[in-house]
Amino acid sequence: RRAMGASGFRIVRQLLTESVFLAICGGALGALLSLWGVSWIHLLGAGKVPRLNEIGINVQVLAFTLAVSVLSGILFGLAPALRVSNLDLYTTLKDASRGSAGASTVWGRGNNMRRILVVAELALSVVLLVGAGLLIRSFSRLEKVSPGFNPKSALTFELAMAGRKYGDTQAILNTYRLLWNRLEALPGVTAAGGITALPLSEAYSWTPITIEDRIPPPGEKFINADMRVVTGHYFQAMQIPLRRGRFFDENDDATHPRVVLVDEHMAEEYWPHEDPVGRRIHIVELTKGDPWQTIIGVVGRVKQDSLDSDPRIAFYAPQAQFPVRAMTAVVRGGDDSTALTAAVKTVVHNLDADLPIYNVRTMMDHVAESLARRRFGMTLLSVSAGIALVLAMVGIYGVMAFLVNQGTREIGIRIALGASQRDILQLVIRQGVALALAGLAVGLAGAFALSRLMQSQLFGIGATDPLTFVAVPILLTAIAFVASYIPA
Numbered sequence: 001r002r003a004m005g006a007s008g009f010r011i012v013r014q015l016l017t018e019s020v021f022l023a024i025c026g027g028a029l030g031a032l033l034s035l036w037g038v039s040w041i042h043l044l045g046a047g048k049v050p051r052l053n054e055i056g057i058n059v060q061v062l063a064f065t066l067a068v069s070v071l072s073g074i075l076f077g078l079a080p081a082l083r084v085s086n087l088d089l090y091t092t093l094k095d096a097s098r099g100s101a102g103a104s105t106v107w108g109r110g111n112n113m114r115r116i117l118v119v120a121e122l123a124l125s126v127v128l129l130v131g132a133g134l135l136i137r138s139f140s141r142l143e144k145v146s147p148g149f150n151p152k153s154a155l156t157f158e159l160a161m162a163g164r165k166y167g168d169t170q171a172i173l174n175t176y177r178l179l180w181n182r183l184e185a186l187p188g189v190t191a192a193g194g195i196t197a198l199p200l201s202e203a204y205s206w207t208p209i210t211i212e213d214r215i216p217p218p219g220e221k222f223i224n225a226d227m228r229v230v231t232g233h234y235f236q237a238m239q240i241p242l243r244r245g246r247f248f249d250e251n252d253d254a255t256h257p258r259v260v261l262v263d264e265h266m267a268e269e270y271w272p273h274e275d276p277v278g279r280r281i282h283i284v285e286l287t288k289g290d291p292w293q294t295i296i297g298v299v300g301r302v303k304q305d306s307l308d309s310d311p312r313i314a315f316y317a318p319q320a321q322f323p324v325r326a327m328t329a330v331v332r333g334g335d336d337s338t339a340l341t342a343a344v345k346t347v348v349h350n351l352d353a354d355l356p357i358y359n360v361r362t363m364m365d366h367v368a369e370s371l372a373r374r375r376f377g378m379t380l381l382s383v384s385a386g387i388a389l390v391l392a393m394v395g396i397y398g399v400m401a402f403l404v405n406q407g408t409r410e411i412g413i414r415i416a417l418g419a420s421q422r423d424i425l426q427l428v429i430r431q432g433v434a435l436a437l438a439g440l441a442v443g444l445a446g447a448f449a450l451s452r453l454m455q456s457q458l459f460g461i462g463a464t465d466p467l468t469f470v471a472v473p474i475l476l477t478a479i480a481f482v483a484s485y486i487p488a
């Protein structure tokens with residue numbers, strides 16, 4: 001074209017037009033795929049990630065996509081276009097007439113930009129893969145954490161007794177007692193009870209307390225503890241273990257001395273080498289008359305907020321001594337949650353047709369929801385890392401295929417001079433693996449920096465987890481080998 005009179009500007013314009021056209025086509029295809037992607041994101045975190053339904057494709061997103069497509073086409077089309085527009089016509093036409101690759105041999109300097117782009121792709125893939133690997137390893141560790149109870153075969157629902165029918169405290173207590181008895185009479189149900197704040201619900205009630213015979217440090221007026229009111233056979237329904245003493249029973253009512261259960265965390269914090277059973281605490285703001293609550297037992301610690309953290313100390317009080325209207329019920333039954341749900345609703349309806357129950361769910365659902373945000377972030381980063389890995393693999397393959405094609409004459413000369421098929425394979429694969437190693441070196445440096453920023457998102461592993469930092473380079477090296485072997 002240049003030899004026939006085309007100016008450098010016309011060559012640049014032609015190549016830029018092709019580049020921008022390809023970029024816009026890619027952006028349009030990406031926009032179409034994103035419609036499916038958004039639907040998938042909605043399904044992935046449905047009902048578990050706040051404001052997820054607000055994510056969607058709008059005019060701003062499409063405008064951004066168009067802008068990125070056009071800028072990408074210009075940026076990545078301008079550099080080669082300018083290079084081609086300044087060709088040495090004599091050398092280029094002479095090389096072309098001989099079928100030579102000229103400067104574009106396997107080692108040609110003119111291909112440095114392609115190599116740099118592939119190295120950049122690989123470096124980005126390493127960073128994303130290490131980040132995804134750390135989150136996956138962390139999530140795996142988190143799933144193995146014991147919540148302090150057995151979520152299997154446990155159904156939960158919420159109810160609140162209000163209105164004239166339940167204006168009397170004794171009426172509330174009698175109705176709840178009757179409810180637990182009827183639920184436990186259902187086939188397959190082994191225990192039923194209720195609590196004011198279900199584990200993993202992020203619901204809590206800080207209460208100031210003091211401990212008898214304890215000398216507080218200077219400046220301390222009271223201790224903040226999480227108070228949870230329970231009724232029925234709640235601990236048995238949740239299978240929360242009893243470490244010392246006893247559970248509540250029917251004698252722990254308003255006519256008898258006030259009693260509480262403390263969790264292991266509180267027992268270890270304030271009675272580390274003693275038996276807390278028989279000790280007394282004072283609930284500063286709630287109790288009247290006799291202010292002391294006697295500890296009758298120690299129960300296992302449960303995760304109230306999330307599986308990865310729960311620093312609060314907690315104690316439990318019986319509903320008969322601290323009457324409350326609203327409770328979350330827990331029923332331990334069989335594995336068929338659908339049948340159990342129907343039976344529970346029938347029991348409540350027969351007890352009081354006007355008593356609504358809501359938020360009927362299994363404890364397994366509560367556990368899954370507590371992990372939903374971590375799972376959501378891990379999945380999205382893993383998908384991004386997978387896409388980056390595919391791009392890197394395509395980049396290596398594309399560059400090596402191009403170089404092999406351009407260097408076909410040179411390879412033919414090598415074979416004519418005695419090079420074996422194995423020599424040629426090694427020559428090409430060595431080039432691809434060299435690109436991979438360069439990308440790994442840059443990417444690992446970036447991954448070390450990124451992992452320290454992610455430390456707060458990790459659980460049970462360090463920011464420089466050896467398994468992740470060894471597995472990712474091995475994976476990428478293997479992929480680079482395959483992507484180089486095919487064109488070779």
